[in-house]
Amino acid sequence: MPVFHPIDVDEAVELLARRGPRRILAGGTDEMVRINHGAAVGEGEEIVCLNNITELRSWAFESDRGVLVIGAAVPWTELASGAIATLCPSLAEAARTVGSPQIRNAGTLGGNVATASPAGDGLCAAVALDAVAVIRSAAGSRRVPVAELVTGPKQTGLGPEELITSFEIPLTEGYQGYAKVGVRNAMVISIAGACLVVDEQHGISRLALGSVGPTILRCPEAEPLITDVILNRSGNTARLDEIVDSVRSAARPIDDHRATADYRRHAVGVLARRLVTRAISAREENNT
């Protein structure tokens, strides 16, 4: 199992283009667990380590396009505070709920998306934010919305020769938030998660649900109701109940060792209500 340390993306994708089994190592918070337990140490398997590629660890706000470009290997700690948190609060809130300080210093958004767990906190935020993954290979590059890239539990449309290099997030004006339920307040995988992004300029909302389906789910029926309640101040208890019911219908949870489907369906409705209520309060505060 040779380990390679490319110093730039060109070298990395050249390595990925070679034949034979290979795995990508970035933050290591998932991959090293596999390696420690002997799972990833196949005969002839090559590991391509991204630690030394500085361009993957940087981010920039492109004001002309109104897009935040985040390198795939930027760690959670950097997403959770500072300038990125101001520009993209829901991603920051999701980042703060990941693991512990130790995990947030190592784990990356690129790894979260490529791992494609339905419980991925950053993945849920990326879908709500309409993030686009920029993908490179030796043959060229392509851009794919994260919502399309992730196709199922631990399944993506990424080829073995491809590498996510960054995410492009269109910045919006309006409330954003992430909320999740787990067995502890910290260091916990989500039993249910939800991310709400309100785009006031275009008059739309996006609500993404985590851990209640084979992948992150959007709520196409609830979203117009949410927009109406938030932007047109048509909020009342009955409308909120309608939204919660719609969100619960959109969920497709399963029973597993972490929670029952019924609990997940209930919890994700609670999270949706919480986020919509927060959005209404945030807007009222801004308008007073």
Add this chain to the structure above:
Amino acid sequence: MTGSKDDREFELTVNGKRLTVSGAPVGASLLSVLRDNLGLTGTKGACEEGECGSCSVMLDGNLVCACLVMASTVTEASIATIEGLAPSGTLSRVQEAFVDHGAVQCGFCTPGLIMAVSDLIDRQPNADRETIREELAGNLCRCTGYGRIIAAVESLLNEGDL
């Protein structure tokens, strides 16, 4: 872990010293290399999946779980372990605070907690109790119930007010 032996040698900078690692299994974690190849057994291993924090070390100034770092990928990094916190035979002020407050029972989580607390008081000198609890969420202690650990941390953070 299983895996073939790699004859390739590599070097790590640990507590300011350049050390040569040879004979580590390919893909070995920093935790196993520190303990099994370099004899630095202060860093403890338990879960080997980043849940317990007992292997916490500083990597280029960031607190990480050594079990989740592949050793051969950090040859250019500066690594700090519990052994480097204070000169041999002396205690750092975090270690002293743990002793003073009886914040140690079996001691297995202690090196990782000392590393995490040292990092915490550097980054957040004004942390309140809730912040302390949240910041230490990645370090499990099965003995103390955390009360005396929190008290030790608070004594360090309050020093400036005295």
